[in-house]
Amino acid sequence: MDFRFTEEEEAFRKEVRDFIQEVLQEVLPSDWQGVDPGPEEEAREEVYQLAVEIWRKLAAKGWIGLGWPKEYGGQEDLAKDWILKEELIYRGVPGMDMAVVQGDLILQFGTEEQKRRFIPPIAHGEVKYAIGMSEPNVGSELFALQLRAVEEADCFVLNGQKTWTTGFQHADWCVLYARTDPNAPKKSLGISVFLIDPKSPGITMRQITQMTGLAPFYEVFYDNVRVPKENLLGEKNGGRAIAMYAFGIERSYGLVVLHNARRYFEQLVQYCKETYTNGQPLAKDPVIRNRLAEMAIEIEVGRNLGDRLNWMTSQEILTVLPSCQIKVHGANVAQRVASLGMQILGPYGQLDEKSKWAKLGGRMKHTYLSSVALSMAGGTSEISRNIIAGRFGLGLPS
Amino acid sequence: MDLAFSEEQEMLWKSARDFLANKCPKTLVREMEEDEQGYSPELWKEMAELGWLGLPFPEKYEGGGFSFLDLIVLLEEMGRACLPGPFLSTVVLGGLPILEWGREEQKQYFLPKICKGEAILTLALTEPSARYDAASIRTSATPEGDDYLISGTKLFVPDAHIADWIICVTRTAETANPEEGITLFLVDAKSPGISTFVLRTIAGDKQCELTLEKVRVPRGNILGQLGQGWEMVKRIMEWAALAKSAEMVGGDQQVMEMTVNYAKERIQFDRPIGSFQIIQHYLADMSIDVDSARVSLYKAAWMLSEGLPCTNEISVIKGWISEAYRRVAAQAHQIHGAIGFTKDHDLELYFRRAKAGELFFGDADFHREVVAQQLGL
Numbered sequence: 012m013d014f015r016f017t018e019e020e021e022a023f024r025k026e027v028r029d030f031i032q033e034v035l036q037e038v039l040p041s042d043w044q045g046v047d048p049g050p051e052e053e054a055r056e057e058v059y060q061l062a063v064e065i066w067r068k069l070a071a072k073g074w075i076g077l078g079w080p081k082e083y084g085g086q087e088d089l090a091k092d093w094i095l096k097e098e099l100i101y102r103g104v105p106g107m108d109m110a111v112v113q114g115d116l117i118l119q120f121g122t123e124e125q126k127r128r129f130i131p132p133i134a135h136g137e138v139k140y141a142i143g144m145s146e147p148n149v150g151s152e153l154f155a156l157q158l159r160a161v162e163e164a165d166c167f168v169l170n171g172q173k174t175w176t177t178g179f180q181h182a183d184w185c186v187l188y189a190r191t192d193p194n195a196p197k198k199s200l201g202i203s204v205f206l207i208d209p210k211s212p213g214i215t216m217r218q219i220t221q222m223t224g225l226a227p228f229y230e231v232f233y234d235n236v237r238v239p240k241e242n243l244l245g246e247k248n249g250g251r252a253i254a255m256y257a258f259g260i261e262r263s264y265g266l267v268v269l270h271n272a273r274r275y276f277e278q279l280v281q282y283c284k285e286t287y288t289n290g291q292p293l294a295k296d297p298v299i300r301n302r303l304a305e306m307a308i309e310i311e312v313g314r315n316l317g318d319r320l321n322w323m324t325s326q327e328i329l330t331v332l333p334s335c336q337i338k339v340h341g342a343n344v345a346q347r348v349a350s351l352g353m354q355i356l357g358p359y360g361q362l363d364e365k366s367k368w369a370k371l372g373g374r375m376k377h378t379y380l381s382s383v384a385l386s387m388a389g390g391t392s393e394i395s396r397n398i399i400a401g402r403f404g405l406g407l408p409s
Numbered sequence: 410m411d412l413a414f415s416e417e418q419e420m421l422w423k424s425a426r427d428f429l430a431n432k433c434p435k436t437l438v439r440e441m442e443e444d445e446q447g448y449s450p451e452l453w454k455e456m457a458e459l460g461w462l463g464l465p466f467p468e469k470y471e472g473g474g475f476s477f478l479d480l481i482v483l484l485e486e487m488g489r490a491c492l493p494g495p496f497l498s499t500v501v502l503g504g505l506p507i508l509e510w511g512r513e514e515q516k517q518y519f520l521p522k523i524c525k526g527e528a529i530l531t532l533a534l535t536e537p538s539a540r541y542d543a544a545s546i547r548t549s550a551t552p553e554g555d556d557y558l559i560s561g562t563k564l565f566v567p568d569a570h571i572a573d574w575i576i577c578v579t580r581t582a583e584t585a586n587p588e589e590g591i592t593l594f595l596v597d598a599k600s601p602g603i604s605t606f607v608l609r610t611i612a613g614d615k616q617c618e619l620t621l622e623k624v625r626v627p628r629g630n631i632l633g634q635l636g637q638g639w640e641m642v643k644r645i646m647e648w649a650a651l652a653k654s655a656e657m658v659g660g661d662q663q664v665m666e667m668t669v670n671y672a673k674e675r676i677q678f679d680r681p682i683g684s685f686q687i688i689q690h691y692l693a694d695m696s697i698d699v700d701s702a703r704v705s706l707y708k709a710a711w712m713l714s715e716g717l718p719c720t721n722e723i724s725v726i727k728g729w730i731s732e733a734y735r736r737v738a739a740q741a742h743q744i745h746g747a748i749g750f751t752k753d754h755d756l757e758l759y760f761r762r763a764k765a766g767e768l769f770f771g772d773a774d775f776h777r778e779v780v781a782q783q784l785g786l
């Protein structure tokens with residue numbers, strides 16, 4: 012057994028860190044406290060603009076889709092792909108486009124023509140993707156979805172509604188899950204997946220504000236939207252397999268969440284070292300030391316789980332179980348870090364980011380609110396636990 | 410033993426629930442979060458007419474002569490409705506100390522005004538250390554002729570921006586024991602040298618930075634005894650913690666009910682999510698949190714009303730509800746899924762208030778320390 016990264020991987024990590032240093036100095040404001048990947052980036056226009064700039068730099072380095080086959084611009088190196096993500100997310104650097112993983116779906120299920128058409132623009136950092144799964148009556152039970160796609164001579168016609176579509180306003184493409192066969196013997200057997208252009212006629216959207224005050228997600232209405240047949244991904248009525256694959260990708264999201272929480276945690280540790288009460292730093296307070304240590308252990312254990320997940324992925328071992336475990340654990344850690352942070356900051360924790368009295372840039376309040384979503388987004392913790400218990404996990408009877 | 414509400418208490422909570430359901434819809438709650446003042450003067454007037462503002466004050470000061478326990482019953486409903494405004498500040502932080510320690514002429518001056526809704530009061534205690542300990546009181550009051558000059562910065566002062574009078578906790582003497590040399594003053598909020606700045610906070614409540622620069626206050630405005638203020642502050646903190654616990658229990662209960670209803674209605678996998686065992690277990694745990702908190706609240710409030718020593722019981726409830734409300738609100742979010750994460754949903758109002766409530770007059774750690782001391786540790 013060997014937990015070390017290879018020399019080449021370590022060298023790559025250093026290269027990434029140097030890159031981040033450069034970005035911090037040249038692109039990001041000097042008082043940069045970091046942002047959360049995904050929704051926060053999408054919702055704050057000034058951050059989004061920085062993300063686009065950094066995204067282009069990543070593309071110039073050839074670092075988008077590092078795990079992809081060489082013929083589509085990748086390096087077939089999953090370890091590097093993960094190192095890059097981990098470092099960027101941990102440092103709160105925007106531009107780590109979460110939707111790049113939609114490229115994985117296209118590579119896995121797309122036709123040769125689709126791969127050549129859709130993958131290079133992703134690798135060049137030119138396009139953004141959104142995901143259209145959830146509907147007002149469809150959350151955890153994706154296969155109950157109702158948005159209808161009817162096949163006509165030259166296209167499919169879409170009617171229905173999606174909701175919680177994150178980043179739809181910036182998206183060039185949306186991976187949309189629709190019902191093509193309402194009479195299929197099982198709900199899951201009548202679903203197809205489409206690559207749709209959000210600017211198509213018949214699409215309207217309404218912005219939804221989250222409890223953080225940010226508004227990255229949208230209700231999206233499809234009214235006789237025509238999608239060319241060549242934009243069908245995989246087989247007609249074959250959406251189930253794609254959805255299952257996508258769920259797997261989304262659950263490794265738990266690791267993204269964990270590394271993002273590490274940043275908040277380390278800021279908190281720093282705060283405890285620098286903040287004095289009654290003549291001694293908070294870090295000397297036995298209760299605080301105890302809680303910080305407890306948290307550090309939870310994070311470290313999660314990183315170990317994550318290393319195992321990544322290793323298993325690279326070995327093409329089935330990762331349903333570890334990815335669900337890390338999904339649950341990552342959300343727990345993020346919520347606990349936020350809660351501990353709020354507790355330690357005391358009354359200061361509740362202050363708005365703009366307040367002159369705010370500590371740690373008011374970020375702890377942000378993450379205290381935003382982390383609420385982390386046990387739902389990308390599949391809820393309960394569903395993950397069900398899967399852990401089920402056929403691909405503990406094998407308990409249903 | 411009799412743990413039921415009295416007939417009067419029954420009437421009080423029912424009428425309070427009806428009134429607030431009518432007059433304090435969530436649209437008002439949200440509007441007031443953004444509003445500069447943070448309360449509705451019309452509603453304030455109606456509350457005075459209902460006798461709410463005078464509830465715990467004797468009839469001779471135009472109050473209702475009710476007990477602290479009765480007040481708790483009302484506060485619980487206020488928490489359920491997320492009622493915005495300076496009720497707790499005026500009645501508990503302002504009025505009760507005057508009733509307890511004021512000279513007769515101070516009582517006669519202030520209490521009827523409070524009862525009639527003509528004066529908003531608050532207490533300026535915490536400073537930038539943000540701690541509830543005596544050593545943190547740095548705001549000074551220095552004698553000059555017949556007056557005192559008060560200078561310093563107070564932080565997280567609730568409702569100071571709309572207060573007519575502020576009870577200001579000051580240091581009048583530097584002594585080895587920080588609990589000595591503390592004095593409370595009744596300060597006219599319009600005095601020259603006072604400025605307030607409303608902080609933007611997680612719950613959109615109105616907590617202020619209060620700056621005092623050589624604010625001149627007559628010696629006659631001392632509340633209680635010169636230099637004996639810390640003992641008073643300790644009592645006020647207990648009342649405030651208990652009053653806030655009542656609001657929190659009310660909010661907690663409401664969150665629980667909303668979530669039970671949602672779990673019965675929301676269908677996934679062809680069945681209500683409330684039929685999944687895991688959701689049932691969550692709700693079972695939540696109900697334990699809520700019900701254990703409510704009975705502990707009543708016990709502490711009853712003891713206070715009976716004049717029994719209840720420092721421990723107050724810290725038990727505030728320590729418990731601070732964690733329980735946060736836990737219940739978070740679990741409620743989990744059960745609601747994405748819909749509860751939206752700004753338009755009521756749930757987020759409670760999640761934010763649970764945190765603010767936890768921070769108000771001592772969080773769980775603070776009160777656990779009190780309990781530890783009571784255990785003789």
Ligand SMILES: Cc1cc2nc3c(=O)[nH]c(=O)nc-3n(C[C@H](O)[C@H](O)[C@H](O)COP(=O)(O)OP(=O)(O)OC[C@H]3O[C@@H](n4cnc5c(N)ncnc54)[C@H](O)[C@@H]3O)c2cc1C
Nearest residue numbers: 144145150151175177384388391393682685743744746747
């Ligand atoms: C920040 C954020 C961003 C999002 N972005 C997107 C996006 O870009 N695109 C998109 O399509 N969707 C998006 N979503 C939606 C997300 O996928 C859903 O929130 C998620 O699938 C859960 O669905 P729901 O919220 O409707 O909850 P529901 O499915 O209604 O669940 C409610 C509760 O019931 C529980 N429950 C449901 N079924 C079971 C069961 N079988 N066993 C036990 N418990 C169960 C759940 O765990 C939860 O606690 C986003 C959500 C969030 C919060």
